[in-house]
Amino acid sequence: MIMVLHSRVFAFLLGVFLLLLLGCSLSSATEDDINCLKSIKASLKDTLGYLNSSWNFNNNTEGYICRFTGIDCWHPDENRVLNIRLSDMGLEGEFPHGIVKCKSMTGLDLSSNMLYGSIPPNISMLIPYVTSLDLSSNNFSGVIPINLSNCSFINILNLDHNNLSGLIPPELTLLGRMKTFSVANNRLTGPIPIFNFSLSAESVASNFGLCGKPLDPCRETMKGTKTGVIAGAAIGGVTVAAIGVVIGLFFYQRRLSAMRKKDDDPDGNKWTKSLKGVKGIQVSLFEKVISRMRLSDLMKATNSFHKNNIIGSGRTGTMYMGVLEDGTSLMIKRLQNSQHPDKEFSSEMATLGSVKHRNLVPLLGYCVAKRERLLVYRFMANGTLHDSLHPADDANQALEWSLRLKIGVRAAKGFAWLHHNCNPRIIHRNISSKCILLDADFEPKISDFGLARLMNPVDTHLSTFVNGEFGDLGYVAPEYARTLVATPKGDVYSFGVVLLELVTGERPTLVAKAPESFKGSLVDWISQLSNDGKLHDAIDTSLVGTGVDNELFQFLKVACNCVLPPPKERPTMFEVYQLLRAIGEQYNFTSEDEILMPSDSGNVDYLEELIVAR
Ligand SMILES: *[C@@H]1O[C@H](CO)[C@@H](O)[C@H](O)[C@H]1NC(C)=O
Ligand SMILES: *[C@@H]1O[C@H](CO)[C@@H](O)[C@H](O)[C@H]1NC(C)=O
Ligand SMILES: *[C@@H]1O[C@H](CO)[C@@H](O)[C@H](O)[C@H]1NC(C)=O
Ligand SMILES: *[C@@H]1O[C@H](CO)[C@@H](O)[C@H](O)[C@H]1NC(C)=O
Ligand SMILES: *[C@@H]1O[C@H](CO)[C@@H](O)[C@H](O)[C@H]1NC(C)=O
Ligand SMILES: *[C@@H]1O[C@H](CO)[C@@H](O)[C@H](O)[C@H]1NC(C)=O
Ligand SMILES: *[C@@H]1O[C@H](CO)[C@@H](O)[C@H](O)[C@H]1NC(C)=O
Ligand SMILES: CC(=O)N[C@H]1CO[C@H](CO)[C@@H](O)[C@@H]1O
Numbered sequence: 196m197i198m199v200l201h202s203r204v205f206a207f208l209l210g211v212f213l214l215l216l217l218g219c220s221l222s223s224a225t226e227d228d229i230n231c232l233k234s235i236k237a238s239l240k241d242t243l244g245y246l247n248s249s250w251n252f253n254n255n256t257e258g259y260i261c262r263f264t265g266i267d268c269w270h271p272d273e274n275r276v277l278n279i280r281l282s283d284m285g286l287e288g289e290f291p292h293g294i295v296k297c298k299s300m301t302g303l304d305l306s307s308n309m310l311y312g313s314i315p316p317n318i319s320m321l322i323p324y325v326t327s328l329d330l331s332s333n334n335f336s337g338v339i340p341i342n343l344s345n346c347s348f349i350n351i352l353n354l355d356h357n358n359l360s361g362l363i364p365p366e367l368t369l370l371g372r373m374k375t376f377s378v379a380n381n382r383l384t385g386p387i388p389i390f391n392f393s394l395s396a397e398s399v400a401s402n403f404g405l406c407g408k409p410l411d412p413c414r415e416t417m418k419g420t421k422t423g424v425i426a427g428a429a430i431g432g433v434t435v436a437a438i439g440v441v442i443g444l445f446f447y448q449r450r451l452s453a454m455r456k457k458d459d460d461p462d463g464n465k466w467t468k469s470l471k472g473v474k475g476i477q478v479s480l481f482e483k484v485i486s487r488m489r490l491s492d493l494m495k496a497t498n499s500f501h502k503n504n505i506i507g508s509g510r511t512g513t514m515y516m517g518v519l520e521d522g523t524s525l526m527i528k529r530l531q532n533s534q535h536p537d538k539e540f541s542s543e544m545a546t547l548g549s550v551k552h553r554n555l556v557p558l559l560g561y562c563v564a565k566r567e568r569l570l571v572y573r574f575m576a577n578g579t580l581h582d583s584l585h586p587a588d589d590a591n592q593a594l595e596w597s598l599r600l601k602i603g604v605r606a607a608k609g610f611a612w613l614h615h616n617c618n619p620r621i622i623h624r625n626i627s628s629k630c631i632l633l634d635a636d637f638e639p640k641i642s643d644f645g646l647a648r649l650m651n652p653v654d655t656h657l658s659t660f661v662n663g664e665f666g667d668l669g670y671v672a673p674e675y676a677r678t679l680v681a682t683p684k685g686d687v688y689s690f691g692v693v694l695l696e697l698v699t700g701e702r703p704t705l706v707a708k709a710p711e712s713f714k715g716s717l718v719d720w721i722s723q724l725s726n727d728g729k730l731h732d733a734i735d736t737s738l739v740g741t742g743v744d745n746e747l748f749q750f751l752k753v754a755c756n757c758v759l760p761p762p763k764e765r766p767t768m769f770e771v772y773q774l775l776r777a778i779g780e781q782y783n784f785t786s787e788d789e790i791l792m793p794s795d796s797g798n799v800d801y802l803e804e805l806i807v808a809r
Contacts, residue, residue: 227296228276232260234293235279242309243285269299278302282329290314290335295321304329306353313337314359316636319345331377332356339378341576341635344369344522355379355398361577363388363405364635369522378402385578386413386503388518404587406503413503463502466567467494473564478571479541480560481548490564492519493527493571500529507579510625511646516574524574525559529567535649537563544570547645550617554609556632556640568649575640577633580606584628584696593737597782598637599697600746604779606631606639607772610690613644614683614768621645624681626689627670627703628696647681669703669716673760684762687771691757694775695721698751700735708732718758725755749778 229252236246249264260276261268267278276297282304289312294303301324310333315321319342322328326348336358343352344366352370355377362385363378376390377398384404387394396409406413474491496517497504504515512531518524535543544561551557560571577583580602583594594602613621623630624647632640672688675681692703695717701707706720713720724730734747753774759765766774776785 227298228274229260231276231293231296232263232266234296235291238288238291238293239310240287241285242287245284246286267302276300278304280304281308283307286310290330292321299324301325301348302327305333306330307332309334311335314340314343314354316340316342318342322346324348326372327351329353330357334358336360338362338577338635339364339367339383341366343367346370347372349373351375353377354381357381359383360403362386363399364576365516365518365524365574366522368518385506386516388524413505464500467499470494470564470567476562476564478560478562478569479544480571482557482559488519488560488571490562490569493517493525493562493569495520496525497527500527507629509629509643511643511649526556526572526574528570528572530570530646530649540568540649543645543649546619550613550621550645552609552612552617554605554612554638554640555644556642572642575632575642576635577637579629580631580633580639580693581628581696583633584700585702593700593735596738596741596743596747599738600750600775600779600782601784602631602633602637602639603694603697603750604772604775604784606641606693607690607768607775608785609639609641610686611768611772613641614686622681622683623647623686623689626686626693628693631693669718672762674762682762683768684765687757687765687768688762690768690771691754691765692718694750694754694757695733698735698738698747698754699733700737701733721755721758730755746778750775753778 232250233252236250239246241247245264250260258268258270258272258274260266260274261271265279265281265284266276267280269275269277276299279294279297279300279302283306286305286308288310290305290310292315294300300322303322303325304327306329310330312335314330314335314337318340323346325346327350328343328346329351331353332355334357335354338361339354339359341364343349344364347370349370350372352367352373352375356379359378359381360383363383365388367373367376368388368390371391373390374392376392376394379398380401381403383399383402386407387399387405387410389408394409399405399410470490474489474494476490478488478490478493480488494500496519497515500515504517505513506516506526507514510531511528513529515527515529516524517527540563541561544558548558548560556575557573558570559573562569562571610623610626613623621644623641623644625643630641630643632642634640670689670692672685675685695701696703699708699717699721701717701720703717706713706715706717709715709720713723715723721730721733724733730751731748734744734751738747753766753771757765757771779785
């Protein structure tokens with residue numbers, strides 16, 4: 196009665212069958228299946244009329260839906276759907292959510308239609324038992340949802356020829372039954388996770404920026420900066436203050452760059468050789484991602500900190516991506532030049548491990564091995580805000596406004612919490628669009644908080660200009676160049692630049708829209724437009740005229756206030772959050788969570804001691 200089935204699949208299908216017999220009463224289950232098909236028919240535009248002519252619900256014979264085009268049943272006389280195969284039927288619309296009612300379905304083929312929108316982020320709740328899923332040759336966009344990794348019965352997953360972007364979620368390697376996987380012809384980027392079946396090059400071909408086996412190795416995302424370029428470009432004309440500082444600090448350069456050389460690490464992971472003898476060291480865990488973790492697990496997860504696994508590097512160190520044996524993905528930061536004694540470091544870590552907020556990247560644990568300090572973070576599937584805003588390939592879709600606004604509001608919430616509510620209070624000191632990471636749902640998560648304190652003072656301060664990416668210059672508050680004192684208002688300035696990036700789509704230092712003769716930073720450009728009464732021209736053209744002009748302008752105003760030259764005139768981070776929240780009111784970005792109230796009133800002991808340059 197169950198036809199001829201592949202013997203391996205058989206055991207599973209039998210299991211599902213029994214489960215269904217046990218679980219639910221027969222009549223309501225089959226009613227569900229009929230409603231399932233009704234809802235699919237209703238939600239899709241049937242441009243060629245296939246469903247219209249065949250899916251006729253005016254017949255109540257048991258098993259009548261089994262005669263519908265594209266429907267296989269478990270038994271021909273029972274309205275219980277086994278497979279839905281609607282390939283190439285001219286169907287148009289979004290992924291049919293009503294499919295959730297086909298509770299016994301094991302195969303879904305919607306390939307070669309005109310389906311668009313995102314693959315639902317809760318897909319595993321919609322089609323929990325599918326063994327074969329084919330959504331190829333449609334127009335699906337957005338990211339591949341991590342939740343596909345919860346469709347644990349999948350054998351075949353075909354997503355090729357769509358418009359999918361972002362990373363291939365490393366969690367997909369958890370699909371232990373998967374044997375066929377294809378994502379060719381999309382707009383995916385980043386490292387290809389390592390599956391335990393062989394992946395052909397064709398199945399990942401024609402994407403924007405996939406790398407790693409079976410394609411070319413990934414290249415480093417960022418290189419050590421050449422100080423000459425910085426000085427040269429800066430003298431090319433950023434702000435007068437910054438030039439002053441760069442020149443003023445010029446004599447530090449040789450010393451610092453000499454120090455840097457040995458860390459430039461041209462061969463990638465030579466430093467790991469020194470860890471050979473201590474691989475058994477335990478990783479101290481704040482959250483039990485896995486019951487025990489050793490340094491050797493981190494080495495395995497990152498292919499011995501191979502340069503292909505580098506996903507970013509900045510002033511505080513280099514971030515690696517890793518996948519543990521059980522499939523959990525992590526980000527591991529190798530701190531640069533931290534010279535704090537072990538004990539002090541451990542107590543800092545204990546503090547940071549307890550700092551938890553929805554808009555901070557969770558620190559899962561850390562490991563001290565000889566001179567190395569490694570921090571283990573939860574993986575953030577959508578990378579940095581910087582890369583989403585300024586994609587390497589111009590063809591990549593710009594972020595839509597509601598998403599940018601959400602990122603602005605929620606990031607402000609995280610920073611306001613660090614400044615005002617967190618105990619101890621934390622000044623970030625390195626705010627840029629690269630320290631704001633985006634998880635699978637594009638929820639912004641702040642990284643690198645609390646790390647400035649672990650760096651050597653010389654590194655964190657002077658390196659802002661000397662060692663940091665040239666781009667970082669665009670984020671530094673003007674008074675900082677004079678005083679070299681980190682303040683909450685300095686953070687507000689840097690965050691203001693991030694807000695300007697969000698609303699203008701421009702980079703902090705190189706303004707594409709400005710005339711070629713213009714050599715200033717994004718802030719310089721904005722103040723010039725403001726003086727000329729042309730502030731409207733600053734707004735990202737892809738956003739203008741989409742019915743949100745009012746919000747755009749208000750947002751721009753808040754950003755402008757944050758970058759006012761006198762620190763006193765800038766709002767506090769709490770005020771920034773409140774202002775942005777008000778602009779985003781209609782979207783309910785913050786409805787479900789408590790409104791943040793500053794628990795301080797003025798003078799505050801910040802975690803960061805204020806360091807004045809000698
Ligand atoms: C759907 O089928 C009915 C008859 O079965 C017909 O009257 C109607 O025009 C069809 N609609 C489309 C869009 O093909
Ligand atoms: C209902 O479906 C059954 C099975 O396909 C068919 O034999 C019968 O003629 C149909 N009845 C009507 C009224 O369409
Ligand atoms: C899946 O998510 C959508 C919203 O994206 C929601 O409407 C739907 O109820 C969810 N389905 C399940 C089964 O959770
Ligand atoms: C895919 O969607 C984009 C934008 O939503 C649209 O411009 C394009 O025509 C669609 N392509 C197909 C083949 O439907
Ligand atoms: C992907 O989207 C772009 C525009 O966003 C559109 O031109 C293109 O046709 C789409 N690709 C597919 C395969 O639908
Ligand atoms: C879903 O998958 C994730 C990994 O991708 C896993 O951590 C989680 O436990 C799974 N959830 C369930 C309910 O199986
Ligand atoms: C892949 O891993 C799963 C468990 O995660 C295992 O059951 C399966 O046999 C492995 N397949 C191969 C080809 O190694
Ligand atoms: C975002 C989302 O819907 N996540 C879901 C992923 O899958 C698991 C289990 O299947 C659910 O519990 C999550 O809610």
